[in-house]
Amino acid sequence: xxxxxxxxxxxxxxxxxxxxxxxxxxxxxxxxxxxxxxxxxxxxxxxxxxxxxxxxxxxxxxxxxxxxxxxxxxxxxxxxxxxxxxxxxxxxxxxxxxxxxxxxxxxxxxxxxxxxxxxxxxxxxxxxxxxxxxxxxxxxxxxxxxxxxxxxxxxxxxxxxxxxxxxxxxxxxxxxxxxxxxxxxxxxxxxxxxxxxxxxxxxxxxxxxxxxxxxxxxxxxxxxxxxxxxxxxxxxxxxxxxxxxxxxxxxxxxxxxxxxxxxxxxxxxxxxxxxxxxxxxxxxxxxxxxxxxxxxxxxxxxxxxxxxxxxxxxxxxxxxxxxxxxxxxxxxxxxxxxxxxxxxxxxxxxxxxxxxxxxxxxxxxxxxxxxxxxxxxxxxxxxxxxxxxxxxxxxxxxxxxxxxxxxxxxxxxxxxxxxxxxxxxxxxxxxxxxxxxxxxxxxxxxxxxxxxxxxxxxxxxxxxxxxxxxxxxxxxxxxxxxxxxxxxxxxxxxxxxxxxxxxxxxxxxxxxxxxxxxxxxxxxxxxxxxxxxxxxxxxxxxxxxxxxxxxxxxxxxxxxxxxxxxxxxxxxxxxxxxxxxxxxxxxxxxxxxxxxxxx
Amino acid sequence: xxxxxxxxxxxxxxxxxxxxxxxxxxxxxxxxxxxxxxxxxxxxxxxxxxxxxxxxxxxxxxxxxxxxxxxxxxxxxxxxxxxxxxxxxxxxxxxxxxxxxxxxxxxxxxxxxxxxxxxxxxxxxxxxxxxxxxxxxxxxxxxxxxxxxxxxxxxxxxxxxxxxxxxxxxxxxxxxxxx
Numbered sequence: 087x088x089x090x091x092x093x094x095x096x097x098x099x100x101x102x103x104x105x106x107x108x109x110x111x112x113x114x115x116x117x118x119x120x121x122x123x124x125x126x127x128x129x130x131x132x133x134x135x136x137x138x139x140x141x142x143x144x145x146x147x148x149x150x151x152x153x154x155x156x157x158x159x160x161x162x163x164x165x166x167x168x169x170x171x172x173x174x175x176x177x178x179x180x181x182x183x184x185x186x187x188x189x190x191x192x193x194x195x196x197x198x199x200x201x202x203x204x205x206x207x208x209x210x211x212x213x214x215x216x217x218x219x220x221x222x223x224x225x226x227x228x229x230x231x232x233x234x235x236x237x238x239x240x241x242x243x244x245x246x247x248x249x250x251x252x253x254x255x256x257x258x259x260x261x262x263x264x265x266x267x268x269x270x271x272x273x274x275x276x277x278x279x280x281x282x283x284x285x286x287x288x289x290x291x292x293x294x295x296x297x298x299x300x301x302x303x304x305x306x307x308x309x310x311x312x313x314x315x316x317x318x319x320x321x322x323x324x325x326x327x328x329x330x331x332x333x334x335x336x337x338x339x340x341x342x343x344x345x346x347x348x349x350x351x352x353x354x355x356x357x358x359x360x361x362x363x364x365x366x367x368x369x370x371x372x373x374x375x376x377x378x379x380x381x382x383x384x385x386x387x388x389x390x391x392x393x394x395x396x397x398x399x400x401x402x403x404x405x406x407x408x409x410x411x412x413x414x415x416x417x418x419x420x421x422x423x424x425x426x427x428x429x430x431x432x433x434x435x436x437x438x439x440x441x442x443x444x445x446x447x448x449x450x451x452x453x454x455x456x457x458x459x460x461x462x463x464x465x466x467x468x469x470x471x472x473x474x475x476x477x478x479x480x481x482x483x484x485x486x487x488x489x490x491x492x493x494x495x496x497x498x499x500x501x502x503x504x505x506x507x508x509x510x511x512x513x514x515x516x517x518x519x520x521x522x523x524x525x526x527x528x529x530x531x532x533x534x535x536x537x538x539x540x541x542x543x544x545x546x547x548x549x550x551x552x553x554x555x556x557x558x559x560x561x562x563x564x565x566x567x568x569x570x571x572x573x574x575x576x577x578x579x580x581x582x583x584x585x586x587x588x589x590x591x592x593x594x595x596x597x598x599x600x601x602x603x604x605x606x607x608x609x610x611x612x613x614x615x616x617x618x619x620x621x622x623x624x625x626x627x628x629x630x631x632x633x634x635x636x637x638x639x640x641x642x643x644x645x646x647x648x649x650x651x652x653x654x655x656x657x658x659x660x661x662x663x664x665x666x667x668x669x670x671x672x673x674x675x676x677x678x679x680x681x682x683x684x685x
Numbered sequence: 686x687x688x689x690x691x692x693x694x695x696x697x698x699x700x701x702x703x704x705x706x707x708x709x710x711x712x713x714x715x716x717x718x719x720x721x722x723x724x725x726x727x728x729x730x731x732x733x734x735x736x737x738x739x740x741x742x743x744x745x746x747x748x749x750x751x752x753x754x755x756x757x758x759x760x761x762x763x764x765x766x767x768x769x770x771x772x773x774x775x776x777x778x779x780x781x782x783x784x785x786x787x788x789x790x791x792x793x794x795x796x797x798x799x800x801x802x803x804x805x806x807x808x809x810x811x812x813x814x815x816x817x818x819x820x821x822x823x824x825x826x827x828x829x830x831x832x833x834x835x836x837x838x839x840x841x842x843x844x845x846x847x848x849x850x851x852x853x854x855x856x857x858x859x860x861x862x863x864x
Contacts, residue, residue, distance in 0.1 A: 226705070226709055227713060
């Protein structure tokens with residue numbers, strides 16, 4: 087009898103050990119996908135997932151952010167810096183809605199992301215249950231795809247499909263909304279983690295470039311006298327930078343990049359025209375305007391690039407290569423449209439182009455060199471104050487050889503970093519470019535640092551953006567992530583101030599970040615650096631256990647920066663900067679290259 | 686390009702939420718759906734959604750974005766092709782004794798069917814292209830239309846092609862390449 091009971095118990099234990107619940111299947115699916123990092127904030131509807139993550143802590147590092155949005159952007163930091171799918175997790179309701187901005191951001195910048203949200207049990211879905219939000223509805227237009235899991239037998243397939251969809255074709259975010267009852271439902275034994283996928287409407291591999299199209303492109307190059315390459319995020323996402331460089335050095339066609347394309351060609355390469363568009367260089371915009379052939383590779387003719395569409399590159403023939411068929415002819419009609427992976431196209435061009443096809447561009451190079459000489463990227467010299475442009479250039483000087491990852495918030499400091507930090511490689515520059523989300527920099531840096539523990543990761547931030555996810559300083563401290571923050575603090579929302587100055591007679595409308603009884607709140611400040619800036623970022627950092635320093639004189643800046651860069655842990659350097667500087671050049675919204683503001 | 690009526694036919698996965706996705710994408714771009722018909726196809730895992738939308742050149746952009754949806758297999762715009770379209774209507778008309786014969790004759794001319802008769806009304810079932818349906822509605826007005834319901838248009842291409850076949854070249858050919 088006693089023996090029977092023991093055997094029976096042993097039997098039960100064995101079954102219990104083999105049985106696996108939905109949450110465990112999902113986490114096991116992540117392990118199968120090679121996921122090593124998850125940013126997850128728990129709550130009632132996602133606790134089974136966290137228990138499952140705890141069991142697999144041998145394979146997956148789960149980092150607890152201090153806000154779900156921070157977790158979402160940290161997952162983006164992983165994805166943007168490594169090229170692999172980033173993973174974040176939140177509970178239902180507010181936890182899930184806090185992820186929404188990071189998902190919309192990932193959609194616009196084509197960042198591969200899988201977000202898992204807890205959901206209330208299926209029996210109460212639609213009843214306004216506690217912490218219930220219809221995430222599928224909310225996320226429909228801001229994700230590449232979305233799943234509501236209704237059967238534990240589907241979990242392994244859904245995880246596999248979600249990763250496949252996120253990383254293939256034009257990458258993007260995929261949501262898995264996971265009701266708690268399905269998380270807890272069990273299968274008697276682990277399922278096949280590599281099941282067949284069911285995606286009859288999704289064929290990212292079907293588009294290939296035809297040899298005929300390559301011949302057309304080469305013929306267009308042969309007949310051009312003023313060709314320009316306009317390259318973007320597609321080069322980065324498509325791992326095509328090496329092929330691009332070969333193509334550029336062979337043909338000597340100058341290259342302008344979008345904000346998303348920074349690093350596609352080394353910023354210090356002689357054929358690099360740097361950024362084009364609203365805050366692009368004069369010579370990049372002039373070159374595109376004068377071009378008789380525009381090779382638009384992995385770009386989407388965004389309004390911040392084109393300004394007034396009818397006037398953009400109107401003298402030239404346009405070759406548009408993109409993996410996303412719906413981008414072709416969307417904003418600008420292409421003469422040679424190619425729906426294909428941009429790397430494949432560049433490989434074919436490099437293989438097929440011959441010396442006779444390469445036109446003599448010496449006159450064109452002379453013209454561009456003249457523009458570069460006449461309108462260099464520059465800024466006002468100030469011996470006393472620390473101008474943001476100077477601070478970024480100094481950061482570049484001190485770190486260019488250390489292969490850093492640089493993240494930014496959104497606004498003036500972002501544009502100046504884009505202008506003055508010459509990125510040498512793809513995935514060094516992480517910026518919320520399409521959505522323009524303030525607060526992106528700190529959590530994105532946190533994700534990049536977790537992905538590359540030994541690398542220098544610097545968050546260049548503004549005081550407005552920094553405060554939108556400042557709580558992640560706690561994550562840096564607790565998870566021992568040595569992110570450095572170069573805080574360019576001008577006490578204002580600088581980019582909006584710039585637009586107020588340019589287009590609204592300088593009327594300050596809620597763009598000052600200090601107390602409302604100071605004169606700056608009404609635009610009546612003397613322009614000086616305040617004795618007591620608000621808030622006290624050094625104290626805040628110290629409260630989080632993070633070393634910090636403040637610097638206000640140009641003479642002190644290089645050493646203060648070096649001290650931060652050489653410190654072992656996380657660090658905040660609060661740099662007080664003047665607020666009257668404008669990001670230039672500037673082509674006002676909807677205008678043309680003729681309207682470019684240089685001073 | 687002036688806004689014109691387009692008949693679009695979408696082959697989609699027969700799953701919850703697909704219709705909402707398609708309707709949402711059109712709504713977000715301020716396209717009004719004039720008619721909509723959804724039903725299972727010869728393969729139960731797929732549904733076909735036929736919808737009529739008034740649109741300009743932006744509509745092709747929307748079509749491409751609809752095709753990008755993971756649950757959408759294919760979206761065809763029939764407007765440039767030969768296709769057969771049908772609409773089904775049930776119409777309830779006021780009528781007393783003497784008018785019944787007249788309505789019956791009109792129904793026969795239109796190859797419709799009287800499907801319900803009462804002391805003071807008849808119900809007619811009628812199918813056909815939109816013009817025919819509208820002509821019939823017009824003829825019924827003098828009698829007094831009590832109410833009517835229409836399925837919305839369904840349409841199929843005249844050729845042997847199906848929506849499932851990949852009838853487009855993988856890459857759109859150059860629009861103006863002289864090279």
